[in-house]
Amino acid sequence: MLAGLLLQIVTALRRGDVGLDIVAALSMSAALGFGEPLAGNVVALMYAGGQLLETFAAGRARQEMTALLGRVAHTAMRYAGSSLEEVPIDSILPGDRLLIRHGEVLPVDGTIAGSRAELDMSALTGESIPVHLLPGAEALSGATLTGDPVDLLVTRPAAESTYAGIVRLVEAAQSSKAPMARLADRYAMGFLVLTVLLAGAAWILSQDPLRALAVLVVATPCPLILAVPVAIISGLSRTARMGVLVKHGGMLEALARVDTAILDKTGTLTAGLPAVTAIRAVPGVTEDDVLYRAASLDQASGHSVAAALIQAASARAVILSTPSATVEQAGEGLHGQVDGRLTAVGGLDYVTTQLTAGSFATLAEGLPIAAMTVAVAIEGRPWGLILLQDAIRPDAVASLAALRAAGIRRIVLASGDRADIAQAIGTELGVDTSLGDLKPADKLALLTLEKSATGLVMMVGDGVNDAPALAAADIGVAMGARGAAASSEAAGVVLLVDALAPLAKAIVIAKRTRTIALQSVFVGLGLSLAAMLAAALGYLPPVQGALLQEAIDVAVILNALRALR
Structure with missing residues (x-):
């Protein structure tokens, strides 16, 4: 046991890591040197038991994350003509x-x-x-x-699916450095020095080497190397259960202290996809007929607006017909035959060039600022306008209120969209500041400004253009369910579901986890220090001290597991 521990310590020292395992090695070595093999055996058993307890508790805490990995499908039933065949998902x-x-x-x-x-x-x-x-x-x-x-x-394909991306992120999180090692490192050296000084002082003042041994034994293992990892792994597991993957313990610690949030608009506060909000038709034409003509023709287009029109037609149970002789001008619109009639669909400017009579002036009066307009013409005459908007998420207002309740003091909307659209949406959502027309470099500059003016800054986004800001933020949060892979890689926190609401829950969990971790450390250290003083004064023999410390370690581990609830 001692030889293996010494080898572990040497390996850690070569990496520049000074850990509290040194105290365990000192106490076992001293027990052998002072002719107290029973005390040494108790320390070894206690140390091994502590590691076993930590492993068990960590395994219990990781259950939710591990459950994600166990759900991966390996085969699927695929149609092959009129029959079915079972195929590996990699071939789909x-x-x-x-x-x-x-x-x-x-x-x-x-x-x-x-x-x-x-x-x-x-x-x-x-x-x-x-x-x-x-x-x-x-x-x-x-x-x-x-x-x-x-x-x-x-x-x-399977490799690019939402769940495959989640699995990769979970595996990366599980293989990362021990959670919140920074917190333990912060106090480990000081505790190590204090232990050695107290043991030395007890030996010198009493001339009894067993008092020094008792101090070392009582200090082994330590709440720092048991409670902190268990608490933080519990917190990581709890956030994963809520649909939020925090990649490592340091990020969970930062999430607990964040007070400013910068949120991208498209795909974060809004759905990120256009949806039909209104249809204006010329007299004598129904809304469904306008949608029928537009969606039928747009079946020949791969544009996101075309997909929105087709989905709207499906929701209204509008049966579409097959277009023919279609010609598309990328980003502008297209024209072709629908039921034998020449139909044009696209932006106002494009469809206006297809008109031979009339105009869209009357239909276009009072269009909303944030609306995207699709014009429809039949046989060179205006037929109607379809209004689409990247609608605000239904839970956006409640999610922002929850973020404020979780401790976020300042919320900034940052968008690459037009400034007037960003301002209108920001006003509706009640954010502190709304900024538009921002390029990736502008978002980086905004981050720098907010960092200098406030505390820790969190950036939430979903697109490739958000990746630089996500990487530069104190806490980068990516909308992982639909967002770009680059943003998920750059971020330290990934929302596994296409919703903002779980983020506030994750912040609350992070705050509670950090409180429990610190509580376990300080209470555990306080009890350990009291026992060390008793041992230094001769009131606690080595064997009894080892058993007392074991009881303290079990108590702090059980307390740390409260982060799972």
């Missing part, structure tokens, strides 16, 4: 159609086809209530089908 490609059976975990991201799906999203969100998705809705890998079998149209 976008466009494939899969059969998902009752109780199965979705292996890849896709859209629901055929019928409504009932999904258990608890592995991703922590929410136990099943979610019902209509045909055409996006379904994320990692969810479990709790209803009848459904078909899934694959949108991403």
Whole structure:
């Protein structure tokens, strides 16, 4: 035992790590040197028992994170013509159609086809209530089908799916350095020096080497090397259960002390995808007919606006027809035949060039500032306007209120969108400051400014353009469910679900975890120091001191596990 411990200490010293294992080695060596083998054996047993307790507690704390890894699907049922074949998920490609059976975990991201799906999203969100998705809705890998079998149209290969990304992040978090090692390191050297000085003083003043041995024994192992890792792993596990992956203990500690949040707009406070909010039709034409013409033609386009129109038509149960002779001008619009009639769909400027009579002037009066407008013309005449907006997330207002309740004193909206749009959304959400027209370099400058004016700054974003700011922030938070891979890699915290609400819960958990960790350390150290003084004065023999310290260690570990609740 002692030889292995000495080898471990030498290896750590070569890395520049000075740990409290030195105290354990000193106490065992002193016990052998002073002819007290029983005390040495008790210390060795106590030290091994402490490590076993820590391993058990850490394993208990990691259960939620480990459960994520155990849900990875390896095969799926894929349609091959009129039959089904079981294939490895690595062979699944976008466009494939899969059969998902009752109780199965979705292996890849896709859209629901055929019928409504009932999904258990608890592995991703922590929410136990099943979610019902209509045909055409996006379904994320990692969810479990709790209803009848459904078909899934694959949108991403398995390696790029939401759940695969989560698994990679969890594996990276589990293999990272021991959580909150910085906190233990902060006090370890001081405790080591104090232990050696107190043991030396007891020996010199009493001329009894057993008093020095008793001091060393009582100091082994130590709440610093037991309670802190257990508490922080518990906190990491608890946040993972809430749908928030904190990559390491240092980030959890920072999350507990953050007081300023900078939030990107698109994809963070808003849905990140355009949605139809209103339809204006010329007299004699219905809203559904305008949508029918636009969505039918847009089936030939891969633009995100086209997808929004098609989804809106599906929600209204509008049956579309197949377009023909389509010609698309990228980023502008397209025209072609729908039911034998020339149809044009796109931006106002593009569709206006397709008109041979009339204009959109009357329909376009009083358009909202933040609205995106899609014009529709039939046979060279205005037919209608479809208004789309990147809608504010339904939970955005409540999520920001929860962030303030969790201790965030200042909230800044930072967007690359137009300044007037950012200002309008910021006013509606009640943030402290709203800034628009920001490039990635501008967001970095904003971070620097906020850091100098306040305390720790948290940046929340989801796009590739947010990655530099996420990396530079004290706490970078990525919207991992839909966000770009670059942002998830750069961030220290990843939201595993496409929602902002779990972030406030994670901050509360981080604060509670840090409090429990510090409480365990200071109470444990206080008890240890009291026992060390008693040992130095001769009131606590080595063997009894070792047993007392073991009781203290068990108490602080049990206290640290409270972070799981």
